[in-house]
Structures are given as C-alpha cells and as structure tokens.
Amino acid sequence: MTDAFLVGAGQSGYGAFPEESYRSLFRTAFDATTESVPKGLMASEIDEAFVGTLGVGGRQLGLSGPAVTEHVGLDGVPCTRVENACAASGFAVRQAVQAVKSGMADVVLAGGFEVMSDMSSDATKYWLGVSGETEWERLSGTTFAGVYAQMASAHMERYDTTRKQLSRVAVKNHANGAKNPHAQLGFECSLDEAQSAPTVAEPLNLYHCCPTSDGAACALIVSEDVVDEYTDDPIRVAGVGAGSDSVGLFQRDSYVGVPASERAAEAAYDMAGLTPEDLDFAEVHDCFAIAELLAYEDLHFCEKGEAGALVESGATALDGDLPVNTSGGLKSKGHPIGATGAGQVVEAFKQLSGEAGERQVENPVRGLTHNVGGSGGAAVVHIFEKETAVSA
C-alpha cells in the first residue's frame, strides 16, 4: 500500500462575503492550494476530487461536489461529495487518502465550502440543527448550542470545570487568530471580555461559541509514486482515524466525552505508531469552548477531567508544550461548516512548511487535525509528519 502525502493546501478568508458565491470562494481556495505546491501543480494533473459541504441554505444540495470542481476547471474528473456535517471536509481529506492508497489515483483534491452569512438567524438555527438528530433533537427544539451546553454542564458537574476555564479557550484562540490574516474574528479578547459576554445557552456565552462563516479550503494528497514531482520536503499522512456514534446526544451513555473522537484518535495514533507526546501542535474542533476541552481528553492530551486545568496551565497556548488551534480555531478563525476540516489541514500544512507567520510553531515535525460532525456522530483525525526533518 502506497503512502499518502500532503503537498499543498490553501483557503479563502473566513468571514461574511456578500459579494462571493460558494463557487467563487471554492475557486479562491483552489487557486491558493495549487499555488502552495512547492514545485507547482496543474489542475489537469488532478485525478479525483472529494468535496465536503453540509449544503447550508440548500443552494446546491445535490451534486454540490461537481458543481464546484467543474467551476475550477476539473473537467470530467471524478468528484464525490462527502458529508458528515461539520466534519464534511475532514472526511473528504480521509477519502483522498484512501483514494491514493487504493492505487486508483495519484493526485487527489480534497476540499470543502459553506456559505452561511446571508441567512436569517432562524434559518441558521434550522441548518445547524440538521447536524443534530432530526426527529428527537431538532424537531423538539434543541439548538446546536443547546446540545453543547448540556455537555458543558455535565463536564462542569462531574469534573468541577469552570466557566473561567471555558473562557480561557476563547482567550487563547483569539490570541492565535489575531496572528492569522485569514481569521474571521482576528482580534484578541481579554479574560474579562470572554467572561462577561451575553449567554447563548447556559452555561455557554457568546465567547464560548464559534461564529457562522463563509469560506472554502482545499488540500492536495498525492501518492509516493509522484510526490517528488511536487515537493522536496514531503509531509506524510502518517495516521488517519475515524469513528461514528449515535447522532443524537440523548442516545449516548455519557455527555462528558465524544467517543467517536476517541476512536478516531486511537486509530490514527495506532496507524502512525505515535502518541500525543510526539505531536508539536494540533488543530482541534472547538465549535464551542467545551468542545476543545473534550478534545484534549478524547485525544489523550490529558487525563479525563483535566482539560480545564490543561488550558489554564498554558500548555496549549502558542508558546506552550502542545500549541492547540494555532490558527485561531473555529472560535476565532471561523467555522464555514463544510470547509472546516480541510481548513485545519491548511494550518497543518502552513505550520509544517514553516509558513505560519507570526503564529509559527518552532520547527514542528508532527501535527494533528481533529474534526467533529454534529455533537459527535462522526469524527476524523489526521496526523501529518514532515519526512525530511524525521530522517535528518
């Protein structure tokens, strides 16, 4: 089985772009991606594509993959839309890895997009709700923030996690996002501000919730047969893991963890032969502040119940032992649903290529990305490893 390599990744800005369409945003991301390939890559060299989108607003619900790949000139190239809610393009990246490893393709584009900013707040509530369980969650009035609020309450109750610790996630991620020119909310916030924001869903306040965003992101995965044509500094996809779970939170045994994340992480560590100690940075799915804390535990960055203390210790800050969400995360960088997973890979690519600017981690060799669908109905984890540094 061939190894798979990440040779390029790029994105549009995340934010509200009334002048753009889902197609134009995807083109921006696609162009940034091909331009990021060290030795260059022509669209005509792409064998296959996977595109993730939830299809918020129903603009192009069917065939939304080919609708964007044809727009960027991938004439005739097989394109498959994958959708696992907020993990849509994380799974698109995973499919690209499978396509390469299957020997059926050498150069595969994985991307995602979403346009959310032109909807009313009621429409947004509806469309976010579709990532929850429809019949017994959404139709009975549960909002997406409400689902994560229940998880936060449970974690606070069980482990004495505090609102202040939740707010520290926001402070950290805004500090990082302020260094990312692609971030939607690219400004710092103080602990006071993050503590005193209006409540969205008790105990989560506005600073504990990511924004709704427009945006697109892509990554290029290639086989070992062709990797030398595209780069002299290969970044290997060392590990990939995925897991699923009941879509409805109410169907699960526990609210204080995301079993799909844990399964995905264990599979990825196992495939890579690595442990969390081997990582130099991680991009985790912080749609709500509690989600980042759960990720610390599910990805085994710390023991169960210790995530609040971990963020408080500064270990996951940009200058900490394991910087988390150097991009700003979903909280500050933004969360255009279908783009988010591929966007995390963009940050991994930038960090491992030494092109993360002011937020650059020092000489990173290995990074992890973690993308969750819904409240944990699906999760996918990738571990990327710089080959040259490892052998050097």
Place this chain on the structure above:
Amino acid sequence: MTDAFLVGAGQSGYGAFPEESYRSLFRTAFDATTESVPKGLMASEIDEAFVGTLGVGGRQLGLSGPAVTEHVGLDGVPCTRVENACAASGFAVRQAVQAVKSGMADVVLAGGFEVMSDMSSDATKYWLGVSGETEWERLSGTTFAGVYAQMASAHMERYDTTRKQLSRVAVKNHANGAKNPHAQLGFECSLDEAQSAPTVAEPLNLYHCCPTSDGAACALIVSEDVVDEYTDDPIRVAGVGAGSDSVGLFQRDSYVGVPASERAAEAAYDMAGLTPEDLDFAEVHDCFAIAELLAYEDLHFCEKGEAGALVESGATALDGDLPVNTSGGLKSKGHPIGATGAGQVVEAFKQLSGEAGERQVENPVRGLTHNVGGSGGAAVVHIFEKETAVSA
C-alpha cells in the same frame, strides 16, 4: 493493491411505505444483505460504511450516514455519507472498493436509502430539482423531467429516434420488473399503453418516466485477504470508473449523450480489461426512457444514434444478447434516489449468484452497473465478474 470482492447485497422492497421510516427501510436492506452472504457475516465484522442519500425531504440532512448505521448496530464504525444526487449509492459502492483497495478496511458496507412517497408533488419537484443546477436550472423553473425531455428531443432530432422506441424501453423494463418481487411497478405494460400515456414533459409521457419511491439497498465489499471467509464463489469487482461533468445540462456542448457516463465506462472497461462484448447483462440508469437509450451509446453497447434500433431489435430484452435492466430498472423496479446505485448492485449479485428467479440470465459471468447523478453531473460504472466461472 488488493482486489475487492462483492460477497453480499440486499434491499428492501421499493414502493410507497407509509408505515416505514428511512431507518427501518435501511435495516431491512441491511438484514437482507448480511443474510445474503454465502458463509454468513456478523455486523461486528464490518470495518467501515459508506451511505448514499440525497436526503429528500430533509429528514436527516446532516450525518444521515451514521444515523442509519448506528441504527443497525454498527457501533462506532466509521461511516461517511456520500452524495452525488441519484448516483449517491453507486458512489458509495465505489468508495467501499477504494477503502478495501487502500488496505484501510477489509469488510465495508455500502448502502443507500430514500423516502419520497410522503411528499406533495410540489415538494417532490423541489427535491428532484436539487439534482439539477440550482441557480440557472431549478430556480428558473426547469423540472427534472424537463431536462431529460430536452435530451430526448435532441436525440430524436439528430438520430430520428422515435417515441415508439422510447416506449419500448418501458415495455421491456416492465416485462422484467413483473418478474421481480421487489419491484414497485411490478406489472407488464403493452406497447399501446406505453404509447398512449399522458405527457409529462414533451416528448416524454408517464411511461417514459420512473416513479418516486421509498427504499433502501446495501452491498458488502471485502478484500481478498478475507473473501474466503465469506464465500466459495467470489465475485470480483473487476472494474470501477467514474466521471463528472457540468451539473447544468445547459452548460454542456451536446444534449445527445452523457460524457460522464462515457468516461466512467471507459475507465471501468480499461481497469477490467474488458469490452461490452464480454458482458452478460447490465443494469443501467433509466430514470427516463431516453436515459436508457443514451446509456446504450455511452456504455458502447452500440454506436452513437443506434440505441433506438438496439432496443427495437430485442437485443437488450431478457432473452436478448445483452439483457439490460433485468431487475425492471428504475422504471419498473423503482427509483428511491439514494438507494438506486446500491440496488443495481443487488441485481448484479443476484444474477451472478444464480438467484434472480424468473428473470435469471443463463449462467452469467460478468455484469455491469451504471448509475447517473442528475442529468449527468456525475456517473459511476462497476463491472462484476464471477471468479469461479472464469477459471473453470
């Protein structure tokens, strides 16, 4: 790279089932699938799943894959929804093949489902429209039947294809469907009936259009490492091909063919090292009668413009040289959008296993399935080959 094998496939009935949900239909298909495996297969042996659905009606638009796989007990197993409109589960089967060939999974479930019968005709028109191009086709009032009507008109104009030839597709497929206990419209129709039905979209009449359907179907794809555990009569996935195209018909150079189908077929023949002459039967995407005629040409069963004559000759009837749509096709068996591609594989499995009852083709060795998304924005072709017969 490992070979991939089809070891089981099963489906629910297709039709209108007001007492069923998308989950219960999927369970019926899943149970039929595991029971069809010659040496048996436990749900716990499944490593991964791909589920295709358009999500008609928006019941569970996000995470609709895990929503059904968790329901049938695939706890924690990675599940990815794939969507390429009416080709959703044809692409799910293709992803299962890639997953197996990648070495990342040994036993993979591919399936699909749709529930359509409980919608008003306006809602149906909306939801079918999402498989067309949204901004310039759907929102400007083009229906799905209207898109295929344009293709029919173009073919009739260019090649003197007749309404009678279109009607012969319906007569043939209903004759086959009448022999299929799972068919939604399992009755024969006369050429007179198929000629004199009310117009839906000129020149297509009611007998030139498939019904809307509820239903689910699944298939099991395994690696060569484990195939012996499941069957003594392996059916190899000899060829897989896929192609994409502009989603809007109006964006294409020609209306008298589906380039994505042709690309998919050529890739599948190439991978299999086979030609159409090697096939013993085929299931093709006949959402409208014209679509079956276009398929004959795109899949190289005949030259361009000769499809009308081919169906008229009887060559594609059950007792012809190359029986097409022995199941009844989308026209008579039914077309629950997300289930259709996997449902075609169910027919291939039954034929190659000698379990197609009254519609059994004599000793078939190779069969092809062909699944189209929208009016040709995506297409996928599989070629299945019975190993024992080949080596015998």
